[in-house]
Amino acid sequence: xxxxxxxxxxxxxxxxxxxxxxxxxPGEVVSILGSSGSGKSTLIRCINxxxxxxxxxxxxxxxxxxxxxxxxxxRKRSGTVFxxxxxxxxxxxxxxxxxxxxxxxxxxxxxxxxxxRSLLAQVGLGDRADAYPAQLSGGQRQRVGxxxxxxxKPRYLLLDEVTSALDPEMTSEVLDILAKLAKDGTTMVFVxxxxxxxxxxxxxxxxxxxxxxxxxxxxxxxxxxxxxLAQPRVAQFLSKMRKD
Amino acid sequence: xxxxxxxxIPHLGFLAExxxxxxxxxxxxxxxxxxxxxxxxxxxxxSSQWISRLAFLYVDLFRNIPFIVQLFFFYYGLPEIGIYIDxxxxxxxxxxxxxxxxxxxxxxxxxxxxxxxxxxxxxxxxLSKRVTFTRIVxxxxxRTSVRPLGSVLINMILTSSILSxxxxxxxxxxxxxxxxxxxxPFEVYVVLLVVYAALTYLVSxxxxxxxxxxxxxxxxxxx
Numbered sequence: 001x002x003x004x005x006x007x008x009x010x011x012x013x014x015x016x017x018x019x020x021x022x023x024x025x026p027g028e029v030v031s032i033l034g035s036s037g038s039g040k041s042t043l044i045r046c047i048n049x050x051x052x053x054x055x056x057x058x059x060x061x062x063x064x065x066x067x068x069x070x071x072x073x074x075r076k077r078s079g080t081v082f083x084x085x086x087x088x089x090x091x092x093x094x095x096x097x098x099x100x101x102x103x104x105x106x107x108x109x110x111x112x113x114x115x116x117r118s119l120l121a122q123v124g125l126g127d128r129a130d131a132y133p134a135q136l137s138g139g140q141r142q143r144v145g146x147x148x149x150x151x152x153k154p155r156y157l158l159l160d161e162v163t164s165a166l167d168p169e170m171t172s173e174v175l176d177i178l179a180k181l182a183k184d185g186t187t188m189v190f191v192x193x194x195x196x197x198x199x200x201x202x203x204x205x206x207x208x209x210x211x212x213x214x215x216x217x218x219x220x221x222x223x224x225x226x227x228x229l230a231q232p233r234v235a236q237f238l239s240k241m242r243k244d
Numbered sequence: 245x246x247x248x249x250x251x252x253i254p255h256l257g258f259l260a261e262x263x264x265x266x267x268x269x270x271x272x273x274x275x276x277x278x279x280x281x282x283x284x285x286x287x288x289x290x291s292s293q294w295i296s297r298l299a300f301l302y303v304d305l306f307r308n309i310p311f312i313v314q315l316f317f318f319y320y321g322l323p324e325i326g327i328y329i330d331x332x333x334x335x336x337x338x339x340x341x342x343x344x345x346x347x348x349x350x351x352x353x354x355x356x357x358x359x360x361x362x363x364x365x366x367x368x369x370x371l372s373k374r375v376t377f378t379r380i381v382x383x384x385x386x387r388t389s390v391r392p393l394g395s396v397l398i399n400m401i402l403t404s405s406i407l408s409x410x411x412x413x414x415x416x417x418x419x420x421x422x423x424x425x426x427x428x429p430f431e432v433y434v435v436l437l438v439v440y441a442a443l444t445y446l447v448s449x450x451x452x453x454x455x456x457x458x459x460x461x462x463x464x465x466x467x
Contacts, residue, residue, distance in 0.1 A: 048368045075370045086365035089461065090383045099379065100369035132461030152369060 001025055002047065002078070002156050002189070007056035009042055009211075016042045018211035019056070024189055026155065029182045031190045031198035031219075034208035035237060040191040041083075043208070044160045047189070048080045060156065076104070079149030083161040085141045087133040093120060093144045094129040097151045105152065112151070119147040123177050139170030146177055157181070157188045164193065195241050199223060207234050249431055255422045262418030263439060269335050269414060270401050276340030277400065278393065281347025282382070288352050299348070306345040312406050314338055319410040335407040335414075343400045350392035354385030387458045394451030398444045405440075415439065 002024040009017040016039045024030050032040045045051040047058055049065045058065045063074040087096050097116040101107045107115075120129050123143040133141055142162055149157060159178070163171040175197050182188060182201040192198050198205060198219075205222040207215040215234055221227035228234045252259070287299035306314065319334045329337070358381060366376045386393075408417030416436065423432040 050364055050368065072370060075368055078368075080365070080368045082361060082365060084361055086359070086361035088362060088365070088380055088384075090380075090387060090458070100371060103372075103375045103379070104370040134461045148365075148369070 001059075001061065002187075003057075003059045004043070004047065005057045005059075007043075007046060007058060008054045009039075009046055009051060010054055016211050017046065020208075020211070020213050022206060022213065022216065024156065024187065026187050027185050028203045029186075029188045029190060029201050030204045030206060031192055031202040032206045032208060033192070033195065033198065033237070037210075038208040039211040040208050041160050044080070044158050044189065044191055048078055048158055049075060076152065077154055078156040078158055079152050079154030080158045080160065081142070081145050081149050081162045083164050085133070085138075085145045085165075087141055087144060087148070089133050092130045092132055093125065093136065093147075096133070096144055097148045100148070101151050116147065116151060119150055120144070122180075123147055124173075137170060138166045139173040142166065142170070142174050143177060146174070146181075150181075155187060157186055159188060159190045159192070161191050161193065193241065195238065207231070207237070209233055247431060247434065248428075249435070251426060251428055252422070252431055252435060255426070258422060259415070259418050259435070259439075262413055262415040263443075265332075265412070266401070266404055266414040266416075266443075269332065269339065269407060269412075270397075270404050272336045273339035273343055273400055273404070274397055276336065277343030277347045277396070280340055280344030281349075281351050281393075281396075284344060284348035285351035285355060285385075286377070288348065289355055303345045303348055306342050311338070311342050311403055312409060314342060315406060315410055331407075331410050331412040334410060335404070335412050339400055339404060339407075342403070343396055346396040346399070347393055350389040350396060351385055353392070354387070354389030355381060357388055358384050383458075387455075390451060390455045390458055394448060394455075397451070398447055401444055401447065402440065 004020055004022040007017050007020045008015070020039070020043060022030070022043075032043065034040050042051060046053055047060070047065065049071045053066055060074040060077045063070040063077070065071050065074045088099070091099065094113060094116050097119060098109070098112040101112040101115070102109055117126065117129055120126055123146060125140060125143055125147075128136065128140065133144070136144065145162070162178075163174050166174060171194070175194065178188070178190070179197075179201055190198065190202065202219045205215070205217060205219050205228070206213060207222075207228065215222065215228050215231055217227050222234075223229065229238070284299045284302060287295045288303070290296045290299075315334070315338045318329065318338050319331065322329065362380065362384070363376065366380050371380075404414060405416035407414050408420060413421065419432050419436045423429040426432065
């Protein structure tokens, strides 16, 4: 279980997360919606330990990310996919994927490579294993980014606006992969602006507003008039996003 | 004045010996200065205040003292306090220390230019600091710093001519001897000009190839 308990985070005088509670059970897909600056990405960055909490507690399968000794274990259990891919530019797609399994999980190189190739094949990049990031399109890079996270066999996949830097065609390439992962039962925390897609794949939808978790509801309920839409701020957000 | 290079033929072997010595000193100093430069660059980007200050002090000190003064200090100054080092070793050490100060600048710039997101990706995947540095930070930094490092190396070859002032008869030292033996400084120094130019040209050619190799993934876009 991934548990966020009363987490507070401020950058200087600006409060970004103001007492957030969230639980993600294995097998669930939880989408986090909210306007820019609502704290969505910061929440992901707190979960994977890139930001230090000011208060509260985050545990990944009972490993506390605030404790340096437990952070390593927590990080083994979660994999992050970034908005801007953050691939290692000097390594091929395959090397990007196999580096951590070999160095962190101490997997034999041949085994890690075989698995890396099979992951690449699953995302339709079987023939691009030896390409460098600069030789790939944005959508292809992000698919490599997803493989890199999956190669560590994480129990939780953290996705931080993974399609925001992509054009619509490339976005659908990436979303197709995520839909497949969701169907296979991969646990995901999915920060996104793709509302319709979130609706299709999520079990639950969470709405963040100015660092406060306003709504946390099962997907159907979130889009129902007497559920999430009863919240004026959510209704306003959804209608605005759909207009755009 | 007529240019008559044939008078140098009997001295070619002697000059070649000097050129070889220059090459040896520069090759060793290249290795020394790049290793030193890396260590100092790491130290300068270190989170420990003390280590980074010490590294900055080293770089500032050796960049702000004329090389010939550093060299004289090592060769003529240190024996006064009982430290004797032969001319060749002194030359290599002095070139490495001076070159290391400049090399560290080039490497540090490469390290600072790395996109923070890449380091975050390495961090969340659980890679240790050591692996992150050797497998990610250094290779990416070298991609951008190999050209400035090349300038440092070329400068080092040019600076190595100063080693003749501490009795080390490298190329320039031998040339001076030939010039005074033959009374034909014009011919001798014409040859010297050409040899140094050829040497540095070869080095810059090598650097270009290395740069291309390190950035091979970008070739399609560049060409």
